Amino acid sequence: MTDVEKKVSFKWALVLTALTILAGIYGILTVDLNTAVPTSWDFDGTITNYDSPLLALTVLPIIQVIILLIACKINVFDPRAENLKASPKAVSAILTAIFALFFSLQIFMLLSAKGMPASINAIQILIGFLFIVIGNYFGKLKSSFILGIRTPWTLSSDTVWRKTHRLGGKTFVAGGFALLLTALVFGNGVIYKWLFFSIIAVTVAVPVLYSWYIWQQENKDIQQK
Numbered sequence: 187m188t189d190v191e192k193k194v195s196f197k198w199a200l201v202l203t204a205l206t207i208l209a210g211i212y213g214i215l216t217v218d219l220n221t222a223v224p225t226s227w228d229f230d231g232t233i234t235n236y237d238s239p240l241l242a243l244t245v246l247p248i249i250q251v252i253i254l255l256i257a258c259k260i261n262v263f264d265p266r267a268e269n270l271k272a273s274p275k276a277v278s279a280i281l282t283a284i285f286a287l288f289f290s291l292q293i294f295m296l297l298s299a300k301g302m303p304a305s306i307n308a309i310q311i312l313i314g315f316l317f318i319v320i321g322n323y324f325g326k327l328k329s330s331f332i333l334g335i336r337t338p339w340t341l342s343s344d345t346v347w348r349k350t351h352r353l354g355g356k357t358f359v360a361g362g363f364a365l366l367l368t369a370l371v372f373g374n375g376v377i378y379k380w381l382f383f384s385i386i387a388v389t390v391a392v393p394v395l396y397s398w399y400i401w402q403q404e405n406k407d408i409q410q411k
Contacts, residue, residue, distance in 0.1 A: 196257060202285040203247065203254060210292060213239055213295075213299055214239055214240060214244075222236035222237075229374055229378055230376075242295055242299070273327050273328045276326040277327075280333065287316050310382070311369045317362030325352045335347075335393050335397065337397045345404060354393035354396075357389050357392045
């Protein structure tokens with residue numbers, strides 16, 4: 187086991203994976219296998235796709251297990267795995283937040299399969315919280331090919347990476363609160379749909395463009411020396 191694996195805690199990610207698996211097993215055992223389970227929704231809550239319980243309730247656990255396997259052997263997949271030793275809390279927190287969303291989606295589908303559909307608004311609110319958590323830890327994340335704002339410019343310079351993620355942390359937190367507010371105020375529908383995509387576009391585009399700007403400035407300083 188490498189130093190990275192020793193320092194990064196996957197405890198809560200493992201717990202959430204186990205809960206997602208248990209929810210899936212419970213659903214498969216208690217829901218008629220001929221039941222059409224909703225697996226995707228439009229922004230107004232309209233169901234856009236159905237799958238069998240076996241498929242619908244096993245996809246997310248499989249994804250979680252694959253992510254955990256990659257995370258546990260990150261040194262095999264990321265040439266900069268050593269950088270993660272300096273940001274274990276950030277890695278753990280981001281992974282936990284993502285897995286919490288997966289577990290919530292699993293419960294959402296399970297309730298729908300059992301004829302107790304929950305409000306799509308709950309998922310929209312959780313996405314806002316996910317952005318807030320990610321934003322809070324962006325500034326503590328070291329350069330990596332797997333996590334973070336990975337542009338050609340951030341990956342070429344630790345300074346560009348650090349400055350970009352400081353700004354990205356602020357935009358993601360602000361974007362998360364904006365998503366929460368729009369979900370609570372506008373709920374479902376066309377207005378929320380356009381606001382959702384607009385907020386995400388701005389949240390992501392600002393740090394990406396900033397990374398290019400900082401990289402340009404850094405190159406100018408080097409050339410002037």
